Amino acid sequence: MIDEHGDRTGRPSPDALLRQAAKEEQGRLKIFLGAAPGVGKTFEMLQTAQAKRRDGADIVVGVVETHGRRETEALVDGLEIIPRRAVEHKGHVLTEMDVDAILARRPKIVLVDELAHTNAPGGRHPKRYLDVEELLAAGIDVYSTLNIQHVESLNDVVAKITRVRVRETVPDSILDRADDIEIVDIAPDDLIQRLRQGKIYVPRTAERAIRHYFSPGNLTALRELALRRTADRVDEQLLTHMQAHAISGPWAAGERLLVCVNEDAGGAALVRYARRQAERLRARWGAIHVETSRALRLSEAERDRIADTLRLVERLGGEAVTVPGSDVADTVVEHALANNVTHIVIAKSGRPRWSELLQGSVAHSLIRRAGDISVHVIAASSGDPVPARTVRTEAARQRPFAWWPYAASTGYVAAALGVGHVLHRVLALNNMALVFLTAVLASAVTGGLAPSLYASVISVLAFNYFFLPPLYTFTISDPENIVALLVFAVVSVIASNLTARVRAQAVTARLRARTTEDLYQFSRKLAGVVTMDDLLWATAYQIAAMLKVHVVLLLPESGPGESRLAVRAGYPPEDVIEDADLAAAVWAWENNRPTGKGADTLPGAKWLFLPMRTGRGVVGVVGIDTGGGKGRTGGFLTPDQRRLLDALIDQAALAIERVTLAEDVDRTKLAAETERLRSALLTSISHDLRTPLASILGSATSLVSYGPMMDEDDRRDLATTIQEEAERLNRFIANLLDMTRLESGAVRPRTGAVDLSEVVGSALERMSRILAGHRVEVDLAAGLPMVDIDAVLIEQALFNLLDNAGKYAPAGSMITVRGRQDGGFVRIEVLDEGGGIPPEDVERIFDKFYRVHAQDRQRAGTGLGLAICRGFVEAMGGTVTASNRRDRSGAVFTLTLPRAADLSGYEEEAAA
Numbered sequence: 001m002i003d004e005h006g007d008r009t010g011r012p013s014p015d016a017l018l019r020q021a022a023k024e025e026q027g028r029l030k031i032f033l034g035a036a037p038g039v040g041k042t043f044e045m046l047q048t049a050q051a052k053r054r055d056g057a058d059i060v061v062g063v064v065e066t067h068g069r070r071e072t073e074a075l076v077d078g079l080e081i082i083p084r085r086a087v088e089h090k091g092h093v094l095t096e097m098d099v100d101a102i103l104a105r106r107p108k109i110v111l112v113d114e115l116a117h118t119n120a121p122g123g124r125h126p127k128r129y130l131d132v133e134e135l136l137a138a139g140i141d142v143y144s145t146l147n148i149q150h151v152e153s154l155n156d157v158v159a160k161i162t163r164v165r166v167r168e169t170v171p172d173s174i175l176d177r178a179d180d181i182e183i184v185d186i187a188p189d190d191l192i193q194r195l196r197q198g199k200i201y202v203p204r205t206a207e208r209a210i211r212h213y214f215s216p217g218n219l220t221a222l223r224e225l226a227l228r229r230t231a232d233r234v235d236e237q238l239l240t241h242m243q244a245h246a247i248s249g250p251w252a253a254g255e256r257l258l259v260c261v262n263e264d265a266g267g268a269a270l271v272r273y274a275r276r277q278a279e280r281l282r283a284r285w286g287a288i289h290v291e292t293s294r295a296l297r298l299s300e301a302e303r304d305r306i307a308d309t310l311r312l313v314e315r316l317g318g319e320a321v322t323v324p325g326s327d328v329a330d331t332v333v334e335h336a337l338a339n340n341v342t343h344i345v346i347a348k349s350g351r352p353r354w355s356e357l358l359q360g361s362v363a364h365s366l367i368r369r370a371g372d373i374s375v376h377v378i379a380a381s382s383g384d385p386v387p388a389r390t391v392r393t394e395a396a397r398q399r400p401f402a403w404w405p406y407a408a409s410t411g412y413v414a415a416a417l418g419v420g421h422v423l424h425r426v427l428a429l430n431n432m433a434l435v436f437l438t439a440v441l442a443s444a445v446t447g448g449l450a451p452s453l454y455a456s457v458i459s460v461l462a463f464n465y466f467f468l469p470p471l472y473t474f475t476i477s478d479p480e481n482i483v484a485l486l487v488f489a490v491v492s493v494i495a496s497n498l499t500a501r502v503r504a505q506a507v508t509a510r511l512r513a514r515t516t517e518d519l520y521q522f523s524r525k526l527a528g529v530v531t532m533d534d535l536l537w538a539t540a541y542q543i544a545a546m547l548k549v550h551v552v553l554l555l556p557e558s559g560p561g562e563s564r565l566a567v568r569a570g571y572p573p574e575d576v577i578e579d580a581d582l583a584a585a586v587w588a589w590e591n592n593r594p595t596g597k598g599a600d601t602l603p604g605a606k607w608l609f610l611p612m613r614t615g616r617g618v619v620g621v622v623g624i625d626t627g628g629g630k631g632r633t634g635g636f637l638t639p640d641q642r643r644l645l646d647a648l649i650d651q652a653a654l655a656i657e658r659v660t661l662a663e664d665v666d667r668t669k670l671a672a673e674t675e676r677l678r679s680a681l682l683t684s685i686s687h688d689l690r691t692p693l694a695s696i697l698g699s700a701t702s703l704v705s706y707g708p709m710m711d712e713d714d715r716r717d718l719a720t721t722i723q724e725e726a727e728r729l730n731r732f733i734a735n736l737l738d739m740t741r742l743e744s745g746a747v748r749p750r751t752g753a754v755d756l757s758e759v760v761g762s763a764l765e766r767m768s769r770i771l772a773g774h775r776v777e778v779d780l781a782a783g784l785p786m787v788d789i790d791a792v793l794i795e796q797a798l799f800n801l802l803d804n805a806g807k808y809a810p811a812g813s814m815i816t817v818r819g820r821q822d823g824g825f826v827r828i829e830v831l832d833e834g835g836g837i838p839p840e841d842v843e844r845i846f847d848k849f850y851r852v853h854a855q856d857r858q859r860a861g862t863g864l865g866l867a868i869c870r871g872f873v874e875a876m877g878g879t880v881t882a883s884n885r886r887d888r889s890g891a892v893f894t895l896t897l898p899r900a901a902d903l904s905g906y907e908e909e910a911a912a
Helices: 014-024 041-054 070-076 099-105 128-137 152-162 172-177 188-196 203-212 216-244 267-281 293-297 300-315 328-338 353-359 362-369 404-423 429-447 449-467 479-528 532-547 579-591 639-688 690-709 712-744 756-766 791-808 865-875 901-911
Strands: 029-034 059-063 085-089 092-096 109-112 141-147 180-184 256-260 284-291 319-324 343-347 374-378 550-559 562-571 608-614 617-625 752-754 775-780 787-789 814-822 825-831 879-884 891-898
Touching: 029 041, 029 172, 029 216, 041 059, 041 070, 041 109, 041 141, 041 180, 059 099, 099 128, 109 128, 128 141, 128 172, 152 216, 152 267, 180 216, 188 216, 256 267, 256 328, 267 284, 267 300, 267 343, 267 374, 284 300, 284 328, 300 319, 319 328, 319 479, 328 362, 343 362, 362 374, 404 429, 404 449, 429 449, 429 479, 449 479, 479 532, 479 639, 532 550, 532 562, 532 617, 532 639, 550 579, 562 579, 562 617, 579 608, 579 617, 608 639, 617 639, 690 712, 752 756, 752 791, 756 775, 756 791, 756 814, 756 825, 787 791, 787 891, 791 814, 791 825, 791 865, 791 891, 865 879
Parallel strands: 029 141, 029 180, 059 109, 109 141, 256 284, 256 343, 284 319, 343 374, 775 814
Antiparallel strands: 085 092, 550 562, 550 617, 608 617, 752 787, 814 825, 825 891, 879 891
């Protein structure tokens, strides 16, 4: 294999492998292709289906048109037929293929006749080939039939051959998508004989068809088209096979083709020619429209024609771009050189010769400047019908005649006339023309081309009337003045034209700069948004403001047992969408494809729904109403507006993914913390609670079984063990209950003025048995003020701190309780002489279920005591901190409690 740089790699092509992998996940499409009606496509398809059925394949009939032919009807016997659905249209009941029924049945193969058929209005898809694409995406194989004249890129060629333009077409991508193409061919004479025998049409229709369509020459040309198109497809399949299997071979350099599009009526035919040429060259292709100053003067029909042509490019698989520029040829060549284009296609100008001499020819300029790029100049076509209208901004929708530029031009000329009268006394006559030329340039800058031309006319007349003798008449006596006047007229027209062109380019650049600035500000706004609701509302407002449309944003949300799509934001906020529109949005969400107005699916809907895609998939759906609400019907988005919308949607999708990922991270952290707490709680219940229960149960069993045989001291020891372990179990249960109260918000401190010495004494009394093996020292400063606390909660907090010191301080060591006043607070310190707190655990020691010495389970406890202590203290407006002693080994726990300020005056009086 040779890669894109010309280096021999010996590896399969990644693109080819990806194409094969994508096809393996979908159903296979086989097309029976014919050159004309009546060659036997349906007959051949049914014969193949019957052979598959006899081999055991699960095959059904989605839709088959027998047209009353007995031989064809006989081949349908034995095949399962999916009933068609009835559609009412204009008082008639039509039948169409039931896609939902086929998806529910899920056969291996389904027969779908007449691939280019247009479905009745009201269905999910306007064309039958779109139904087929949905079946293929569901993994169902499809057999279908198609005539060569229905292929979109061959539409113009067939029309020239047969003088009949086929209106029902399918994009070339359908043939490119086909896994197998089988040519169903018949000699022209045999086909004409079948026509005369009435096997295709009734006799009268058959005779007319033979005269106009089924002539031997036409049929021969159509056969050649079918064979060539199939050969191109077979060659592409062979190339893909060679690339996917690393089969060496000669590889030609890549070709790129660019077609130039303008407002001429033959743009669609030019694009179709470019598509066929790119197919022959096996080249990537695209279209360019150069937006010059003339774009501001185009009519609505011409603007719509450009937009429709660019949409046709995208529909045929090309890339459409619009580029601003002052010179069409230079801009096209620059774009071609920047994108490695090897072929440029352009239509021959239909303007008269004198117009090309004055304004130049784009085709001739391209040929001169293209260099090594091949330029294809194609004869201009008569064109297609005027396309559907597109969306315009409010300024373009309502463009009334503006009188003020002409009034300003008149004022400029009048001012120039006044200045000329003053300067005429000191300057020569010829210099007066420059004064009027200044007025013309000012008119071009402020008003554009038409006002500047108007200023040119009245300047010439004023110059003649007021300055050229005989004065105050339009007669010119001196021939030199006639020449001077004509030169002035020509110069003023040229200057006004150039100035107006520069002004138009400046206006276009300013509009694009404004759009770029809006996109930049939008990206900055999204970067600062942290909540999903703010993000969605900002996105809806930005899209509505920049495109002048109504917007809704739909995101999935989980309901009872299901996930559904719901409107999360919109602008204007009062906009609502109906159930039918919501169903279209759900389809876009599930299939990752646009649906609604202007799309291939449900094109008659009021809203256009576009999926918001990221690397993770579809994150939401954007709905666009171009009619502006109130039941009005809007047009379609132009390619420029569609690209702007895509840019906004892509930015919003990435921001939604960012917010979603942040929420996922938070949920993951919460889940991990919950799991850690659950594991710690289970550990506490399974060990810390069972241990004292086992001691109680063992002591009680010994008393019951062997009590009479024990002496008084042994029974007292067992009873003491039962009491101590029961008290220990009670503390564990109390800690769990206290933590539950804290987390549920049920702790409501009843604060009041409390003497701290009483609280400390009560806590030490409760701890007397636990601290019996330690020395306890109480050092409360004299005159400590009362504190504003809940005595019960602070006593429990001190109890937990003393219990913690008793666990980790060695027997016989000193435990000190120290109290000092610090401004408006009172600080209580509990100091021990244990091993201290590791530096990395100082901040985490107050976390739930966290143990510094987790391996020593008998001493460590449940890990709730200090967490409960912090919760109680902070509930009363105090703080608790942990640190290590500086004078010796050991830990220090400091409680900072608020002083009872309302009693400070009483305390000072009592002290006096």
